[in-house]
Amino acid sequence: MLISELSERTGTPSATIKYYVREGLLPAGERVGGNRTIYGEEHARRLKLIRAMLEVGKLSVAAVRTVLEALDEPGAPVAHAFDAAQQAVSRSAVPDVAPPSPSALERVDAVVDRAGWADCGDNIGRGIAAQVIDAFDNAGFPLPDDYLDSYAAAARLQAEADLTTVGVLPDPARMTELVVVGTVLGDTLALGLRRMAQAVVTSERSMQ
């Protein structure tokens, strides 16, 4: 299809499409004689993915590029795509604070133990969770273990849903694509539903 059709089908202005090509987010179209360039279905799909990451996931152009590079590695397994997506997606979420304290890291490891989770190794989430524990401490609200355990149980429910949805896809390329989309968009879905649930529980407990 021509850029005008790609633009119409994806709701993306032609100038924006050209910008994504220049920035290396989208492969160039194929030049066919004169100054006509044609684009395929894979351009349309990739374009939707880029827009979801930029507009809903609020990633930077650089972060989107990193995620797409991981996606394009030939034969990348699901675990690798998760790791790359997590690294790129999470970088903007890493708190601008000192590295986590050893005691906060120990508390995260204790949560993992109590939840019966396998060792998560050097997952980027471990440091983030520990930094949040430190931040609550510093703000004068040390978090009880119960609180951390409830949040771990919630995270487990989310991850099970994530992997189940990925697992029913027939095609490894689509699986890694969903891993990326899901990592980015799932955070925002979780945030929205958490707001609603807070309102519901506040009202149920009559903490008006």
Place this chain on the structure above:
Amino acid sequence: MLISELSERTGTPSATIKYYVREGLLPAGERVGGNRTIYGEEHARRLKLIRAMLEVGKLSVAAVRTVLEALDEPGAPVAHAFDAAQQAVSRSAVPDVAPPSPSALERVDAVVDRAGWADCGDNIGRGIAAQVIDAFDNAGFPLPDDYLDSYAAAARLQAEADLTTVGVLPDPARMTELVVVGTVLGDTLALGLRRMAQAVVTSERSMQ
């Protein structure tokens, strides 16, 4: 205490403290003769709260100001503090996309129904969740109901933990303070633990 002590106790440079006062985030200290200004315990507490919101919650200075204004309204009940914190904290999370489609909003309402939640009214999370549903659709990965229900169950677990932790505080001022801190920091905690749980479930299901 003098600004030097406030600086040392909170790990905040004096210039930063003065900047927060100029920006209206921190009340001015009390001038006592000459050019000496003294600060109280409430300055130290407020300063920690400001830093947690800026550095861990990644709020803008303007968003922090809005949250603090809500916090300072005399006699503000917990539900009101939640609402104000949610509005301010969530604004930066609202996707830069078209308003949610009516069908996505209907799907969110159906999730609420199935979960047996009370009506959430015009909670800011409803539109955010619906926008995410639209974004998954647009990216070619329509979300199954099961997925949404799992995320709602996770949100419920988080909100119960949030409100339980708030509920044990004896003092309404501390309660609203924790509502704000918890709304901001809880999102980041949830994000960190979700990353870890994804790694655990991926490994358990051998989706290497």
